[in-house]
Amino acid sequence: MLDGLLTSLDGILLGTLPYVVMALCLIGTIHRYRSQAFTYSSLSSQFLENRHHFWGSVPFHYGILTLTAGHLVGFAIPRSVLAWNAVPVRLYVIEVAAFVAGLLTLVGLVNIVVRRLTDSKSRIVTSGIDWAVYLLLLSQTVTGLGTAMFYGWGSSWFASSASPYLWSLVTLQPDVSYVTALPWFVKLHVIGAWLLIGLFPFSRLVHILVVPNPYLWRKWQMVRWYWDRRTIRRAE
Amino acid sequence: MDVRSQISMVFHLDKCIGCHTCSIACKNIWTDRKGTEYMWWNNVETKPGTGYPTRWEDQEEYRGGWEVRGGKLRLRANGKAKIITNIFHNPSMPSMDDYYEPWTYEYSELIHAPEGPDQPTARPISMVTGEYIDIEAGPNWDDDLSGSPVYAENDPNLAALTPEQREQLFAIERLVFFYFPRICNHCLNPSCVASCPSGALYKRGEDGIVLLDQTRCRAWRACVSACPYKKTYFNWQTGKSEKCILCFPRLETGQAPACFHSCVGRIRYLGVLLYDASRIEEVATRPDEDLVEAHRSLVLDPFDPEVIAAARANGLHDSTIEAAQQSPVYKFVKVWKIALPPHLEFRTLPMLFYVPPLLPVMSSAETGKVANVSDGLFHVADESRMPIAYLARLLGAGNEGLVRYALRKQLAVRSFRRAATVGDVEKSAAERMLAEAGSSPEEADAIYRLTSLATFDDRFVIPPAHREEAIEMMKDPLQHKQEVGFGLSVAPRRGL
Numbered sequence: 036m037l038d039g040l041l042t043s044l045d046g047i048l049l050g051t052l053p054y055v056v057m058a059l060c061l062i063g064t065i066h067r068y069r070s071q072a073f074t075y076s077s078l079s080s081q082f083l084e085n086r087h088h089f090w091g092s093v094p095f096h097y098g099i100l101t102l103t104a105g106h107l108v109g110f111a112i113p114r115s116v117l118a119w120n121a122v123p124v125r126l127y128v129i130e131v132a133a134f135v136a137g138l139l140t141l142v143g144l145v146n147i148v149v150r151r152l153t154d155s156k157s158r159i160v161t162s163g164i165d166w167a168v169y170l171l172l173l174s175q176t177v178t179g180l181g182t183a184m185f186y187g188w189g190s191s192w193f194a195s196s197a198s199p200y201l202w203s204l205v206t207l208q209p210d211v212s213y214v215t216a217l218p219w220f221v222k223l224h225v226i227g228a229w230l231l232i233g234l235f236p237f238s239r240l241v242h243i244l245v246v247p248n249p250y251l252w253r254k255w256q257m258v259r260w261y262w263d264r265r266t267i268r269r270a271e
Numbered sequence: 272m273d274v275r276s277q278i279s280m281v282f283h284l285d286k287c288i289g290c291h292t293c294s295i296a297c298k299n300i301w302t303d304r305k306g307t308e309y310m311w312w313n314n315v316e317t318k319p320g321t322g323y324p325t326r327w328e329d330q331e332e333y334r335g336g337w338e339v340r341g342g343k344l345r346l347r348a349n350g351k352a353k354i355i356t357n358i359f360h361n362p363s364m365p366s367m368d369d370y371y372e373p374w375t376y377e378y379s380e381l382i383h384a385p386e387g388p389d390q391p392t393a394r395p396i397s398m399v400t401g402e403y404i405d406i407e408a409g410p411n412w413d414d415d416l417s418g419s420p421v422y423a424e425n426d427p428n429l430a431a432l433t434p435e436q437r438e439q440l441f442a443i444e445r446l447v448f449f450y451f452p453r454i455c456n457h458c459l460n461p462s463c464v465a466s467c468p469s470g471a472l473y474k475r476g477e478d479g480i481v482l483l484d485q486t487r488c489r490a491w492r493a494c495v496s497a498c499p500y501k502k503t504y505f506n507w508q509t510g511k512s513e514k515c516i517l518c519f520p521r522l523e524t525g526q527a528p529a530c531f532h533s534c535v536g537r538i539r540y541l542g543v544l545l546y547d548a549s550r551i552e553e554v555a556t557r558p559d560e561d562l563v564e565a566h567r568s569l570v571l572d573p574f575d576p577e578v579i580a581a582a583r584a585n586g587l588h589d590s591t592i593e594a595a596q597q598s599p600v601y602k603f604v605k606v607w608k609i610a611l612p613p614h615l616e617f618r619t620l621p622m623l624f625y626v627p628p629l630l631p632v633m634s635s636a637e638t639g640k641v642a643n644v645s646d647g648l649f650h651v652a653d654e655s656r657m658p659i660a661y662l663a664r665l666l667g668a669g670n671e672g673l674v675r676y677a678l679r680k681q682l683a684v685r686s687f688r689r690a691a692t693v694g695d696v697e698k699s700a701a702e703r704m705l706a707e708a709g710s711s712p713e714e715a716d717a718i719y720r721l722t723s724l725a726t727f728d729d730r731f732v733i734p735p736a737h738r739e740e741a742i743e744m745m746k747d748p749l750q751h752k753q754e755v756g757f758g759l760s761v762a763p764r765r766g767l
Contacts, residue, residue, distance in 0.1 A: 072486045074766035078510035079490045083399070085366035096359040155400045156367070160507060164767050237767055245489050247358075247468030251351055255465040260476035261741035 042215075048226050049211040053204050056233035063236025064244065077242035083156040091150050095143025099172075101136035102179070105190075110201050113194035120191045129190050130183070137180045144173055164238045171231050178224040186221060197225070273549040274571060274582040276591050276734070277459065277479035277622050278517065279542060279600040280531075281610045282452055283722060284628040285681070286538040289450035291315050291411065293530035293539075297454075300529050301516070306508025308373035308398050311410060312515040313530040315452040318665065319426040319440070320413045322451075324369040327501040328427040328614065334363040335499030336462050336617030339556050344618065346466055346497060354466060354493050363496040367507070371408035373398040399507070417441075417448030431664035440658065447656040449628040451665075452538070454530060455502040455515035456613070456621030457481045459546065459569070460555050463514070466497030471512075477736065478543075479622065480517045485763060488512050499617035509765050523738050527731040537725065542598030542732040543591060544605075544622065545571045545582055555618045562615045562668045569620070570605050573598070594734035599721055600624065607710075607718055609677040611666040625666055627677050629685075630657045676709065680718075683708035687715040
């Protein structure tokens with residue numbers, strides 16, 4: 036009976052929840068951009084507190100960017116990752132790099148949370164949804180680091196479990212059996228990730244979508260004209 | 272030749288009485304909202320002094336403006352790659368402590384305090400956190416505090432002076448200061464625009480006003496440190512930067528900006544300058560000592576038929592060209608050459624010019640007592656209690672000759688008027704003075720009229736903005752009849 040309950044729970048949290056949060060994320064983000072473009076901001080609080088900010092924001096962002104990139108690579112090209120990991124030295128390099136990135140993220144996150152708790156000005160601009168995001172991110176970092184420590188060589192078994200699981204979701208043939216056998220600790224990490232995606236459109240996380248890549252290619256100066264000057268004057 | 276028009280400004284520092292009416296006019300209209308309490312798009316500083324935010328002129332710390340490296344113009348904040356890597360934490364960004372923490376008082380305590388042996392007091396509370404605070408700085412905290420070791424001595428411009436000059440400047444009874452009103456300079460080569468990773472900042476093509484698109488700002492904060500004048504501000508409530516908009520809604524309806532309109536000393540002038548946009552980069556890379564004159568050479572003669580033809584070809588309206596011909600700014604900057612741009616060495620090519628102050632007025636304190644020296648010719652300018660080196664650092668990119676020229680001409684005009692009205696200066700002496708200052712009785716009369724007698728219409732020559740044409744291109748006004756305008760209809764609110 037309990038087994039049956041757990042199985043159906045797995046089905047809901049690992050098979051149904053992903054689609055719900057994905058739909059929420061997609062529709063929510065687009066709707067928010069169309070109706071409330073003004074709210075797309077990183078909402079930086081550096082202006083209010085300038086020193087502690089460095090030790091939170093910088094390690095966190097570099098850490099989380101590395102980890103996210105790693106997860107995406109594992110998802111997109113699992114075969115190549117396995118081939119890379121076939122040589123032990125290369126496996127150690129990738130595992131250590133990922134662990135260091137995880138530690139960076141953790142240090143950054145702890146600093147962010149401590150700063151926002153102790154500095155009164157930063158606390159004022161921290162909303163409930165911010166705390167929810169920090170809590171989830173903290174849990175993700177801890178479960179991620181724990182997985183790396185206790186269930187080693189994740190960069191390899193990611194290719195045989197998480198990657199096919201994710202692909203099964205993408206191809207609309209959800210198969211949770213790839214991940215149901217994983218320890219609950221790891222499952223917590225997976226479910227936390229879905230929850231974060233669900234929170235995405237309702238939080239400051241949307242600033243990820245507006246990272247300024249065109250800046251590197253555009254000209255220094257921007258001039259906006261309200262009309263094509265030459266044609267409108269010529270028409271007179 | 273790429274002729275464009277620019278709404279430009281002149282502030283006559285000798286006429287500024289430091290009353291802050293301009294600041295209050297601006298504050299009441301634009302920055303009385305939550306998150307903007309600490310902002311002063313218009314502020315008036317005492318010089319020598321540290322200014323607002325503290326030591327804003329120190330680009331070693333804030334890294335604002337441009338620098339020339341290897342013959343090329345680069346943002347001092349280190350170009351595009353660096354701005355991207357600094358996006359998580361901007362190392363040269365000022366924090367609220369560099370401005371001040373806004374506060375109010377707990378006034379309700381005055382009414383609701385329980386009966387007791389003491390008078391109830393209204394303690395200061397922070398407008399950010401709502402908690403009690405000890406006030407450590409505020410708007411114009413060092414107002415009139417020239418000579419103070421805590422404030423004025425930290426003025427970055429004093430680096431231009433010798434130790435003797437510094438000592439003289441701060442000697443008791445010889446102290447001197449002047450007021451320095453500041454707004455956004457609406458630069459021709461704005462570093463705030465160049466630094467914005469989102470492309471939210473832009474220069475308006477028609478009149479050169481630099482604006483910040485609130486819906487595109489993502490709070491990357493690069494503009495705050497990149498503006499060497501610290502005239503972009505971060506709204507901590509909405510998470511968007513904001514800046515002086517030169518009251519464009521007023522300009523578009525033919526009214527002078529609020530700070531100009533309200534100026535009690537009538538120190539402010541506003542008008543159109545035509546300039547050659549194709550030469551901006553070349554001018555901005557000149558060596559420091561040539562900068563002011565190169566900047567001046569960007570401004571084109573609006574009476575020159577060639578310029579008029581090029582302006583028309585570029586789509587400038589005849590009314591704009593006419594306004595450029597009547598522009599008081601053109602006279603101050605280009606014809607009389609007595610208005611100078613602030614800190615041109617930051618290379619943003621500011622379009623706000625200052626007439627340097629003639630302090631102290633016609634007197635020197637050489638022998639320990641103040642003596643009238645109006646019988647002398649020009650030594651007043653050179654022995655002025657305010658060293659020319661200081662003014663040159665502030666307004667001449669270090670070029671003392673240009674500041675001296677502006678001061679001498681003003682002195683000559685003064686003597687000329689004194690000969691005419693008081694009569695204690697020989698007319699021939701006054702005319703000789705004018706000649707030596709590179710001026711003439713006709714020019715002196717014109718300067719006198721525009722500085723002393725000018726009416727509203729003389730001081731503010733605002734070209735029609737022709738916004739109706741621009742709007743008709745996009746919308747049919749008849750469809751919106753009886754509505755209250757059209758355009759943005761979403762109120763700004765802080766993101767989640």
